[in-house]
Amino acid sequence: xTTGSVPGAGARPxxxxxxxxxxxxxxxxxxxxxxxxxxxxxxxxxxxxxxVVAARLGLGSSELTPIRDGIVWQLRLPRTLLAAVCGAGLxxxxxxMQSLLRNPLxxxxxxxxxxxxxxxxxxxxxxxxGGGAISVSAGAFLGALLSFALVLLLSHTLGGTTDRVVLAGxxxxxxxxxxxxxxxxxxxxxxxTRGVLFWLLGSLxxxxxxxxWLCLAALAVALAVCLPxxxxxxxxAFGQDAAAALGVSVARTRLVLLCVTALLTAALVSSAGAIGxxxxxxxxxxxxxxxxxxxxxxxxxxxxxxxxxxxxxxxARTVLEPQEVPVGVVTSLIGVPAFVAVLYRTRRAR
Amino acid sequence: xxxxxxxxxAGLRADRVSRRADGHLILDGVTLAPETGSTVGVLGPxxxxxxxxxxxxxxxxxxxCGVVTLxxxxxxxxxxxxxxxxxxxxxxxxDTQVELTVxxxxxxxxxxxxxxxxxxxxxxxxAVRAALERTGLEGRxxxxxxxxxxxxxxxxxxxxxxxxxxxxxxxxxxxxxxDVHHQLDLLTLVTGLPVxxxxxxxDLNLAAxxxxxxxxxxxxxxxxxxxxxxxxxxxxxxxxxRVRAAVSREGPEGRPHVRFLGTLV
Numbered sequence: 001x002t003t004g005s006v007p008g009a010g011a012r013p014x015x016x017x018x019x020x021x022x023x024x025x026x027x028x029x030x031x032x033x034x035x036x037x038x039x040x041x042x043x044x045x046x047x048x049x050x051x052v053v054a055a056r057l058g059l060g061s062s063e064l065t066p067i068r069d070g071i072v073w074q075l076r077l078p079r080t081l082l083a084a085v086c087g088a089g090l091x092x093x094x095x096x097m098q099s100l101l102r103n104p105l106x107x108x109x110x111x112x113x114x115x116x117x118x119x120x121x122x123x124x125x126x127x128x129x130g131g132g133a134i135s136v137s138a139g140a141f142l143g144a145l146l147s148f149a150l151v152l153l154l155s156h157t158l159g160g161t162t163d164r165v166v167l168a169g170x171x172x173x174x175x176x177x178x179x180x181x182x183x184x185x186x187x188x189x190x191x192x193t194r195g196v197l198f199w200l201l202g203s204l205x206x207x208x209x210x211x212x213w214l215c216l217a218a219l220a221v222a223l224a225v226c227l228p229x230x231x232x233x234x235x236x237a238f239g240q241d242a243a244a245a246l247g248v249s250v251a252r253t254r255l256v257l258l259c260v261t262a263l264l265t266a267a268l269v270s271s272a273g274a275i276g277x278x279x280x281x282x283x284x285x286x287x288x289x290x291x292x293x294x295x296x297x298x299x300x301x302x303x304x305x306x307x308x309x310x311x312x313x314x315x316a317r318t319v320l321e322p323q324e325v326p327v328g329v330v331t332s333l334i335g336v337p338a339f340v341a342v343l344y345r346t347r348r349a350r
Numbered sequence: 351x352x353x354x355x356x357x358x359x360a361g362l363r364a365d366r367v368s369r370r371a372d373g374h375l376i377l378d379g380v381t382l383a384p385e386t387g388s389t390v391g392v393l394g395p396x397x398x399x400x401x402x403x404x405x406x407x408x409x410x411x412x413x414x415c416g417v418v419t420l421x422x423x424x425x426x427x428x429x430x431x432x433x434x435x436x437x438x439x440x441x442x443x444x445d446t447q448v449e450l451t452v453x454x455x456x457x458x459x460x461x462x463x464x465x466x467x468x469x470x471x472x473x474x475x476x477a478v479r480a481a482l483e484r485t486g487l488e489g490r491x492x493x494x495x496x497x498x499x500x501x502x503x504x505x506x507x508x509x510x511x512x513x514x515x516x517x518x519x520x521x522x523x524x525x526x527x528x529d530v531h532h533q534l535d536l537l538t539l540v541t542g543l544p545v546x547x548x549x550x551x552x553d554l555n556l557a558a559x560x561x562x563x564x565x566x567x568x569x570x571x572x573x574x575x576x577x578x579x580x581x582x583x584x585x586x587x588x589x590x591x592r593v594r595a596a597v598s599r600e601g602p603e604g605r606p607h608v609r610f611l612g613t614l615v
Contacts, residue, residue: 104447228466235461237446244410246514247434247462292448 018296021289025303032310033084037076039314041321044068053077074208082207082271083313083327084306085215087278089222089268091305093261094279095286095298096226099233100257101162102240107279108265111165111258112172114274116147117266118200119176119183125196126188136199137211137270144266147172152258162240165258202275202328204313211271218267223302225260229253230294237292275328277335278305284342360421361386361546362407362437362518367416368570369402376402378570379416382548384518384563389540389547391561391578393554395591398567400550401442404522407548408439420518434462438511440504440521446495453491455506456481459513481512485539501532508539521549525556534559554608558582558601566590582606588614 037053038046048064052072055062062069093108101110109115120143121136134142154168180200184193198205232253235243240250268275286301309327312334316327362384369377377399384390392400405411406418409425418425420436438459459481460474470478482488485505498506504524511519521540525533533553537560540547551557557564558578566574566581568590574581579599587595587608594611601607 099448102447231461231464231466235458237448237450237455237458238441238444239446241410242439242441242444244430245408245434245439246458247429247431249430287449292450292454 018290018293018300021296021300022303025300025307028307029084029303029310032307033080036080036083036310036314037072039318040071040076041318042068042071044072048072049076078209078212079204079207079313080310081212082215083204083309085212085219086204086268086272086275087282087305087307087309087312088302089215089219089264089305090275090279091282091286091301091308092219092222092226092298093265094281095283095294095301096229096233096257096261097279098283099236099294100254101166102236103162103166104284105280106166107277108261108268109173109274109276109279110169111262111265112147112151112169112176113144113262113265114269115173115176115180116150117141117144117269118180118274119143120146121199121270122180122183122188122196125199126183126192140270141266143176144262144269147176148262148266162254165254198326199273200328201326202273202331203324203326204272205317205324207271215267215271218264219302222260222264223298226257227295227298229257230298233257233294234292273326273328275309275331277328277331277339278309281335281339281342282308285338288342288345362418362420362548364403364407364413364418365416367403367406367413367418369399369406369411370414375570377406377413377567380567380570380572381416382407382565382572384546384548386546387544388562389549389560391557391564392548392550392567393557393564394567399570400567401522402570403567404439404520404548404550408437408520409433410439431462434514436516437518437520438514438516440507440511440519440524442523442526443500444503444507450495451491452487452493452495452498452506452509453478453482455495456487456491456509456513459510462514477513477515481509484512484543485509499532500527501529501536504528504532504536505539508536512543517545519543519545519547521547523550523552526552554582554587555601558606558608579604579606582608 034050038049048062048068049072051060051062052064052069054060056073090108094106097106097108097110098104117140121140123143124134124136124139151165151168151172154171155165158164158168184196188196232248235246235248244250282305283301286297286304290296290300312330313327316325316330319325364380364382366379366381367377368375368379380399380403382390382403392403394400402411406413409418409430412426420428420433425433456478460470460477463474464470482491485508487505487509495503495506519540524540525536528536533556537556540549541560549561561578563576564578564581565572566586573590574586582597584595584597587593587597592614594614596609596611598607598609599605
């Protein structure tokens with residue numbers, strides 16, 4: 001660590017604690033995954049759950065029945081992993097968007113991606129758009145991209161500044177929400193409405209290995225793109241002109257980061273629905289731990305988001321057993337008080 | 351003030367630059383060639399093009415006609431990072447939502463010097479220390495930005511600019527939101543720096559006190575340029591600002607002092 005001791009009160013701890021935080025986060029994530037897969041309605045002993053995973057990974061063997069083996073390997077594990085990936089991805093998107101758009105309220109859905117995804121999904125489910133050739137996920141993904149393209153086009157037409165991006169996003173969000181409601185209200189029967197609603201609120205219930213690999217790949221790509229931009233994002237603290245004066249290619253940075261976060265969000269939303277609040281709250285919470293430097297903030301945010309959503313999903317599927325609460329409902333119920341607490345803390349700091 | 355004393359092409363230079371917005375000219379053929387190490391004041395009423403000129407000089411805007419050059423190379427042809435290592439900008443007022451300490455802000459000045467992933471080098475540390483020292487902020491490096499006064503914030507931004515280790519420093523009305531003490535304090539600091547400085551100013555007396563040369567813009571054109579003593583006359587002030595003024599030589603070192611008497615219709 002080359003930084004000397006910083007004189008003056010209120011100096012923030014620096015990189016040493018960043019590594020410690022990262023290590024703590026990684027351990028917490030591993031532990032959370034290990035524990036979360038042992039929790040569920042099927043009565044399987046903890047040791048048996050782990051032995052299934054070990055056996056599947058080629059370490060030893062398990063004597064469980066195929067059904068119980070399937071519960072662990074085909075239901076619980078992919079679901080828990082998808083929760084971790086979604087949590088990490090949404091939180092990272094939120095952190096990037098908040099810094100890039102200089103708006104503490106920005107989250108992955110500000111680009112209209114989730115509402116576009118919802119419309120796409122609803123069109124497939126309710127109206128049978130695509131004639132069965134495209135799945136609900138594919139419909140959601142296409143809707144998300146379409147909506148994002150609209151936001152980019154709108155914000156460009158409106159002047160291309162960052163606040164215009166936020167406004168264009170809000171406009172797209174309203175438009176696509178209205179379209180979704182219109183389609184559901186006019187064309188769906190009660191049963192379909194219920195299914196669609198569950199998806200709109202976010203659910204990890206249908207998670208399979210395909211979803212996990214798809215979202216994990218999207219997350220890996222997004223992290224590989226965003227992490228090298230960490231210091232560039234730091235430079236946005238005083239606005240885009242200040243960033244440009246510090247040598248940042250503002251237009252290119254904005255386009256690259258907006259596209260990569262939109263793609264990641266689209267992938268996550270098409271697998272798990274619109275899980276709100278993770279992208280809004282977790283970056284604020286992580287920032288309170290790491291300080292503003294993105295080189296530390298982004299990895300810690302990802303880990304915090306992963307751990308958070310693993311536990312929220314565990315709660316969502318167990319609290320009203322055998323009924324399941326949509327995970328998006330739980331994230332908001334927990335997220336709002338957490339958000340208020342974070343805001344209260346920063347209010348005192350000012 | 352075309353090329354007075356400056357070697358042709360050396361340093362930062364605007365050559366007959368124009369800029370249009372919404373169909374009319376904001377800047378019309380402005381040439382500016384600050385002498386190395388000097389402080390040049392850009393004066394003029396609101397809307398005369400001061401900020402636009404500074405943004406062109408900083409490379410934040412591209413001129414519609416004419417060219418801004420850095421050591422002879424057009425600014426638009428240079429990578430932004432290269433420009434940011436040479437040239438630092440301090441805005442009129444800056445604010446952030448992010449919870450930054452004074453040192454965090456000053457460290458931003460090293461962004462153009464660092465590559466992704468590499469930790470801060472000895473050079474980075476030295477530049478940050480030197481900038482904090484130069485601006486008298488050593489003891490306050492851990493203070494949070496949000497707790498600073500307007501004067502302190504501008505001082506921190508200047509420290510950040512110095513951490514860029516520029517040879518040219520551009521300031522857009524840096525004293526606008528400051529009280530008199532902090533105005534004088536800030537300009538004393540800035541004019542004592544070993545860099546070429548271009549500063550847009552509203553206050554004619556501050557310009558007279560601190561600038562080696564001044565250029566006066568009116569409706570996007572340079573209407574006068576030279577030493578404050580030559581330029582700041584009652585006639586010019588009447589013409590450009592439509593204000594009656596009495597100009598004496600009561601400023602420090604016999605520099606002009608402007609006393610305003612009333613508006614002209």
